[in-house]
Amino acid sequence: MWERQHEQAADKIYFMCSDLGGFFLKIAQLLAKPDMAPAAWVKKLVTLCDQAPATPFDAIQLVLEKELGKSIGEIFETFDEKPLGSASIAHVHRAIVKGNKMNVVVKVQHPGIERLMMTDIRNLQLFALYMQRTDIKFDLHSITKEMEKQIGYEFDFKREANAMERIRCFLYENNKKSPVLVPRVLRDMVTKRVLVMEYINGIPILSIGDEMAKRGINPHGKIAEAAKQ
Structure with a gap:
């Protein structure tokens, strides 16, 4: 049960940090460590270390x-x-x-x-x-x-x-x-x-x-x- 709750929370945090960007992305990266958050959070948030939302190439x-x-x-x-x-x-x-x-x-x-x-x-x-x-x-x-x-x-x-x-x-x-x-x-x-x-x-x-x-x-x-x- 708790694992499922962690997965749902990880999804919400992922999308929130992705949308807000800036310092919130940095916080997500800090949380993406095994000693900082539940495994489900780490698995989801670790992708923001090098697969964060991209800026359009023109910019x-x-x-x-x-x-x-x-x-x-x-x-x-x-x-x-x-x-x-x-x-x-x-x-x-x-x-x-x-x-x-x-x-x-x-x-x-x-x-x-x-x-x-x-x-x-x-x-x-x-x-x-x-x-x-x-x-x-x-x-x-x-x-x-x-x-x-x-x-x-x-x-x-x-x-x-x-x-x-x-x-x-x-x-x-x-x-x-x-x-x-x-x-x-x-x-x-x-x-x-x-x-x-x-x-x-x-x-x-x-x-x-x-x-x-x-x-x-x-x-x-x-x-x-x-x-x-």
């Missing part, structure tokens, strides 16, 4: 071309209009760069998403202040302020590119063969709202369990242990 194209100062056709030989994934902040598309034919991934923010999400968080801060003055004797407001700060960082793709490069340098300086691959950033194609990096084929982290089972790999066996070395 994404406007952001991309405005940020890079050129048309898609001037920069890319091919550009897949269908996104590889869509999450709370950005779309991800595959493309091939003109000239060097490099396979890349293009990460583009949903138009207006920063303003929408920050508005949601500030509304939450007002609610937190109200709750503190009435029922809850706990500093909820400080938590929401920290959320505003940390989530705000996610809207700066230049900052993200810098972090990727620092991690990549550290891994390759300290390992002859790094066990972790970090995509190379195309520096001349990085802005606050657009990030272009090399494409690396792989398995989404959320699908690793299923992929291991498909390949007959015991997650506690020798192969899995060797991969952790």
